[in-house]
Amino acid sequence: MGTLLPYFASKTQVIILGFVCFGCPGMFNALNGTGGGGQVDRTAGNNANTALYVCFIFSGLFGGAIVNRFGVRFTMFFGGIMFALYSASYIYINHTGNSWFTIWSGAMLGIGAGIFWTAQGMIMMSYPLENEKGRFITIFWVIFNLGGVIGGIVLLATNYNHDGPLSDAAYGAFLTIEVCGALCALVLAPPSRVQRTDGSGIEIQKVENIMHDALAILRLFADPRMLILIPMMFSSNFYYSYQFGPYNGSLFTTRTKGFNNIWYWGAQMATSFLFTRMLDHPALSRKIRALTGVVTTFCVVNAVWSGALHMQSKYTHGATSTSQTDYPGGPIDFMQTSRAAGPCILYACMGIQDALWNNMAYWLLGTITNDATRLARYAGFYKAIQSLGAAVSWQLDAKNVAFKTQLVVNWVLLDISSILMCYLSFKVQDTANVFREYEDQVAVKAGITEENAAAIDTPLCGYESPMLS
Known part of the structure; x- marks a missing residue:
């Protein structure tokens, strides 16, 4: 492969990717984390998020084809x-x-974000070696969530003496940082020139027909592994509407929402660092690491949502244009230490749960194959299903579904998904190469040749997976 240049090194590219996401979705997360995009009335924000994720569904399904093409x-x-x-x-x-x-x-963001996150997922799952996947996820996750932390600081600073909707200064700061993050994307190297740590290259199959590739993504609905992971994908952004709206958006003063975001996204950084060290631990088989990761996630999920249920029993609604929340004593401010400590810590623990869930999701998907073209499709499929869940959850809040009902739906969905993830973890192999060998065998049986593989290129879909046999 020749000499490995630092700029073209896979780790360097993941660091650049982290700063792109620091500036764009990192700021979006901080803004969304206030509930309703920082507005007292969450209706506009909830409807915007619904439009976002409905469009995200379709752009996510076509995202793999678009990224592979452009x-x-x-x-x-x-x-x-x-x-x-x-x-x-x-x-x-x-x-x-x-x-x-x-x-x-x-809606426009939904179109752009589906493509954006498909490209991000392809890079994250295909650039590292098999024993580096957790480490690379950590590098990315820490830089990315630093954006949420900085966003929280911006919110706290620009609204320290201001209550009600976020100020123009806060929105202007987010706008500036997001433009800078978008410009950072132009610094990324083409995948074909990137070299992994061992000097190997990234194999990308050039897509000439986007519709053929999009159909290949749709055929993932026939892949047993993807079907088992659909609940995990569906739930991976589902809980955001409850955490950001009925919890953070309803219980706290404007400046405290920003304060809470600092700790929510900061907790994600620390959690990702510790969790993915275990997922890459060389002394453990990959199956043991998968099972340990899923069981840890399951335990944290149930602890966090138990705490949320305890808090939810004290109130039924947040602030409106005519009244305050019915939480005892009114909105919580972080300067009221005795009132704020427990609720603020619980919100940070929600960040821990989110980091565990999404790190586990990416890591599990990365165990299926090392092929960048297929991983771009998996990423698009994942983001499409994730967005379907998000669109439903934001409408639950927009339609004023009772907060406790939203909580129970989230909790049940996460537990069901954890059980399915645990089942799949039993089937994880120590190397993804066995799947490529199996796919090649299936391709021969199906009559797929090198000439028609570009149009089909999903030989595994519709066949029993060795992972599930």
Whole structure:
């Protein structure tokens, strides 16, 4: 492969990717974490998020084809600019009270974000070696969630003496950082020039027909491994609407929402670092690491949602344009130490649960194959199903479904998903190469040749997987 240049090294590219996500979805997460995009009335934000994730479903399904066809740099740049557009829409709503621009920009963000996250998933799962996947996830996750921490600091600083909707200054700061993050995407190297730690290259199959590749992604619905992971994918963003709205958005003062975001995303950074060290531990087989990771996640999920149920029993609604929350004593401010300590710590623990869930999801998907083209499809499929779950959950809050009902739905969904993840963990192999060998055998039986593989290229779909046999 020749001399490994630092810029083209896989780790360098993941670091650049981290800063792209620091500036774009990192800021979006901090903004969304306030509930309703920082508005007192969450209706516009909830409807914008629903439009976002409905469009995300379709762009996610086609995302693998688009990324494989046009590359990671320009697809991520386009998606990054849509994050900036979304933040700008709230300045408009501050001055006019009209929500149409925010909802429209949410739909545009859904189109861009589906492509953006497909490219991100392909890089994260295909650039590291098998024994580096957890370590690379940590590098990315820490930089990415540092964006949420910085976003929380921006929110706290710009709204320290201000209650009600976020100020124009806060939205302007997010807009500026998101544009910078989008520009960072143009610094990414083409995958074909990236070299892994051992000097090997990244194999990308050039897609000439986007519809053929999109159909290949749809055929993943016939893959038993993907079907088992659908609940995990569906739930992986489902809980955000409850955590950000009925919890953080309803219980706390404006400045405390920003304060809480610092710890929510900061807890994710620390959790990812510790958790993925275990997932890459060389002394343990990959099956043992998978099972340990899933069981740990399951225990934390149940501890966190038990705490949430205890808190939820004390109130039924957040602030509205005419009244405050019915939580005893009114909105919680972080300066009220005795009142704030428990609720704020619980919100940080929700960040721990989120980090465990999404790190486990990416790691499990990365055990299936090392092929970058297939992983781009898996990433698109994952984000599409994830977005379907998010679209449903944001509408639950938009339709004023009781907070406790939302909590129970989240808890049950996460537990069911954990059981299925545990089952799949029993089937994890120590190397993904066995799957490529199996796929090649299936391809021969199915009559797939090198000439028609570009059009089909999903030989495993519709056949029994060795992972499930």
